[in-house]
Amino acid sequence: xxxxxxxEPFTVSFETLDEYPDVGDRHNFFELVYxxxxxxxxxxxxxxxxxxxxHMFLLTPEDCHNFTIxxxxxxxxxxxxxxxLKNSSLQNENIQRLEYILxxxxxxxxxxxKNDADKCLVKxxxxxxxxxHQDKDVYNQELIQQLVNTLIIIVARNIAKYLPEQVxxxxxxxxxxxxxxxxxxxxxxxxxxxESISDYFGIxxxxxxxxxKKHADETMQxxxxxxxxxxxxxxLQFSDKRIxxxxxxxxxxxxxxxxxxxxxxxxxxxxxxxxxIRLSA
Numbered sequence: 001x002x003x004x005x006x007x008e009p010f011t012v013s014f015e016t017l018d019e020y021p022d023v024g025d026r027h028n029f030f031e032l033v034y035x036x037x038x039x040x041x042x043x044x045x046x047x048x049x050x051x052x053x054x055h056m057f058l059l060t061p062e063d064c065h066n067f068t069i070x071x072x073x074x075x076x077x078x079x080x081x082x083x084x085l086k087n088s089s090l091q092n093e094n095i096q097r098l099e100y101i102l103x104x105x106x107x108x109x110x111x112x113x114k115n116d117a118d119k120c121l122v123k124x125x126x127x128x129x130x131x132x133h134q135d136k137d138v139y140n141q142e143l144i145q146q147l148v149n150t151l152i153i154i155v156a157r158n159i160a161k162y163l164p165e166q167v168x169x170x171x172x173x174x175x176x177x178x179x180x181x182x183x184x185x186x187x188x189x190x191x192x193x194x195e196s197i198s199d200y201f202g203i204x205x206x207x208x209x210x211x212x213k214k215h216a217d218e219t220m221q222x223x224x225x226x227x228x229x230x231x232x233x234x235x236l237q238f239s240d241k242r243i244x245x246x247x248x249x250x251x252x253x254x255x256x257x258x259x260x261x262x263x264x265x266x267x268x269x270x271x272x273x274x275x276x277i278r279l280s281a
Contacts, residue, residue: 010080010148014130017075020067029081030102031059032155034126038073042066042110045238054119055111058155060102064238076126078148102156114158125151175215177201178208182224186231189251192224229265236274243270 014036034056042049042057044065051057051067059065067073113119129147132140181200185191197220198205212220228250235246247258262270 010078010145012079012129012133012144012148013077014133015075015077016072017069018072020069022066029061029079032076032078032080032151033057033059033067034076034078034122036074036076036126036130038069039071040067040069040073043068045234049110051111054123056113056122056155057110058102058112058159076130078151080148080152102152102159112155112158118154118158122151122154125154174201175212178212178220179216179223182220183227186224186228187250194220225261225265229262232262232270233266233273236270237277246270 020040035051035053037053039050039052042051042065044057044059044063046064051073067075113122125147129144129151132144132147178197178201181197182192190196194205194208198208201208203211209220212223216223218226232246232250235241235249239246241249243258244255247255250258252258252261259269262268262273266273268276
């Protein structure tokens with residue numbers, strides 16, 4: 001499968017299309033897509049949503065996506081990567097939180113703008129970027145970057161309202177660090193043991209448990225199990241990997257242990273889940 005790459009911190013473009021080009025199903029950057037006019041369908045991770053003017057979509061790295069155009073559509077594309085987040089004028093203390101929110105967006109079809117006031121604001125800002133992009137007046141690049149920063153923050157605010165309950169924009173930086181550490185090392189069972197996490201963050205095992213429960217509203221083991229299950233479900237639904245390959249990927253000692261874990265979480269075996277989800281697709 002082709003993968004699209006981004007070689008600049010961010011790019012903006014406006015395209016009017018009758019047919020969406022096949023430029024690679026997956027990419028290694030974030031992409032905001034705003035519909036200025038036209039109708040059609042968005043497909044992301046094999047889920048479908050009918051789009052219209054005023055809809056905005058966030059595509060995160062590794063999402064499988066495409067658009068089927070029904071009536072001629074004018075798109076606004078904003079593509080950016082982690083380098084842009086770290087080197088833009090965004091507040092340093094907010095960058096890690098912003099990355100986490102964007103990475104943990106609900107990867108489902110649909111407009112990400114849930115706030116009506118934000119929908120109006122985004123429309124005005126996209127139109128302003130369009131003017132600056134076309135006119136190329138003095139300081140236009142600086143103005144575009146400020147508008148891009150604001151767009152990203154507005155998107156993050158809308159996403160944050162619909163993140164799982166254990167994560168919100170008020171979560172402390174240390175708790176965010178622990179959540180990110182767990183997600184990064186979810187494939188390595190030894191690294192996500194309580195003792196390993198305690199050692200990594202230099203805090204006692206007892207305090208770690210209390211601290212995590214306070215900020216995540218569930219125990220650390222519950223969070224790890226739930227997050228791992230979510231990833232496994234995605235593998236079973238969207239990949240052709242065999243059950244034993246998925247078990248190995250997530251560090252299970254054998255397929256039997258993997259089946260036992262998944263059945264405890266979901267009430268049925270991985271193969272039963274895969275069969276059911278594919279029959280209903």
